[in-house]
Amino acid sequence: MTVYGIVIPSACHCLQRDLFFENCAIKTIKETIMAVKDIKLDTPQDIAELLDLEDFGQIYRLADQVRNEHMGDTVHMRAIIEFSNVCKRQCIYCGLNKSNREISRFRMSRREIEETARQAVMAGYRTVVLQSGEDDYFTAERLGKIVGDVKALDGFQDTGPPIVTLSCGELTREEYAYLKEKGADRYLLKHETADDALYSRLHPCGELKSRINCLRDLKEVGYETGSGFMIGLPGQSLETVGKDLLLLKELSCEMAGIGPFISNPKTPLAGEQNGSTELARRAVAIARLLLPKANLPVTTSLAILAPEENPFDFGANVIMKKVTPDEYKEAYEIYPAEYSKTNIVRDKKELEEKIRFYNRVPK
């Protein structure tokens, strides 16, 4: 498999391709493709070498071109509701881990979740992401009712019921299937790191094998499935990132969230260095080459660490916006960050302006 093979699918014949290049007046893209056509993305080592390039400019341009060719200029906006920060797991990088006694725990009620989702849908969001810690209170049955509430919010737009994405951690295959029946469309479950030993060090509460099995279950029961990982975890190497990227490909993920690790002072990883935003951008660019049609978000952690950089010029095509009510937003403290007060309508307009500022089309 070569980068060239990914960029130019067999269905796209040369004439169209040449016309596209002429029309876009982007001669350098042709040159870029020629220059990188022999680069291999077959092994973690291949990818590590690429990530380590002094000048990554050509790969960024190529990733942006692949994004344009397969996904167009649209940037999809998703509203995310963080409805519970109660978590039974002990992921040592995460502020929600159950050993952290320094955050106040909350659960939104079914009605609060529905009302927040209603406001998001009325504001024009077409996708609602429901995220939480692994909270046993939210059984599949309770979650199913919430999914049903959100799917029923279809009277506001002419686009039909909203898409519902769940991100509530590891459940059984039966529970995933039940929630799919209740109307959930997509599921996000990052594998976090594809290195077995590193995974075990970071997760006293679980095994990489189980995480991957969950991802396979999600695919098999019919979800659009998203995985992803963090950049800059202590002990991670460029080859680990290569493994991470190849795992996304192997799982045929429809979505992948790749963002820098942010050290949280209330966790055992307090004082560790934050992940590199440059490396995160490079990893997203390679994900775009490996999975041309995947939805790749600009992760919140990347936007927090690099607020001034163009978030849309390296392959990403999705952005999430918190719509979590103010009384809960601060407490959903995965890592330290400052958020302004939520105003769902105003925030969405600002996001649209930002997307247009970078010559992309908000949706």
Ligand code: SAM
């Ligand atoms: N419980 C769900 C799960 O396990 O997928 C969703 C909630 S979890 C808090 C959401 C994501 O936050 C994780 O997948 C992880 O990648 C990210 N995360 C947690 N701590 C982080 C940190 N310190 N820096 C960057 N990302 C972090």
